[in-house]
Amino acid sequence: MTLTAKLIIDHLGRMKQLHESLLVLSRKKTEALKTNDMDALQLCLSQERKHVSAINSLEKKRSAAVKEWAAGKQGFADAVPKVSDIIKWSRWPDREQLEEVYNSFILVLADLKQQEVLNGELTKQSLQFINMSLDLLQPSLNNLNYGHASGSNGQNRSVFDSQA
Structure with a gap:
């Protein structure tokens, strides 16, 4: 097994x-x-x-290993x-391990x-639920009084200042 192939396999395995x-x-x-556990959500986001x-x-390390591998192969220099x-260019032991790691990595990525x-x-x-709840808690003045607001006093009313 070549050193660069081993590095690529190792990096892919660790990324997986x-x-x-x-x-x-x-x-x-x-x-x-x-x-709705915001503390657990914050912890997850931090992790x-x-x-x-x-x-x-x-x-970055995997990319450097791939560039190093490509430098030694005809047709991949640039x-x-x-x-x-x-995988296609690798020999048997490298190819088998690389295919295995790659295929399992793809499955993990799909699940993620x-x-x-x-x-x-x-x-x-x-x-959407929060926006709907806010809309219900803060109805417009027209909906609040079921008609036109009377005078300048109606424009400054809060939800809790209305009459039932």
Whole structure:
């Protein structure tokens, strides 16, 4: 196994682990959104930021390893190859391990994307509920008195100043 292939496999494996951890956090975030637990949601968001920072750092290392691998291959000197290109060009032990890590990483990414879409929808629904609740608590003056406001006094009335 070549050193650069081992580095790429190692980096992809570690990125997969970080994304699996992100998936667990995303599921916790879903539960926090469902139960309206803002403290748990804040904790999840804080931990997500740390994960994203670690992923970005690891992605730079993986990218450098891929460039190093490409420098030694004919036809890739100026281009940055995709993982599928590296798999195609790799020899048997490297290819098998790289395919395994890559395929499992893709599955984790798909699950994470699906979970984050759900979280986005839950957040959108929560915001819609909040806006609807605010609209119900702050009706317009026309709806408040079921008619025109009388004099200048009607414009300054609050919701709690109206007559039943």
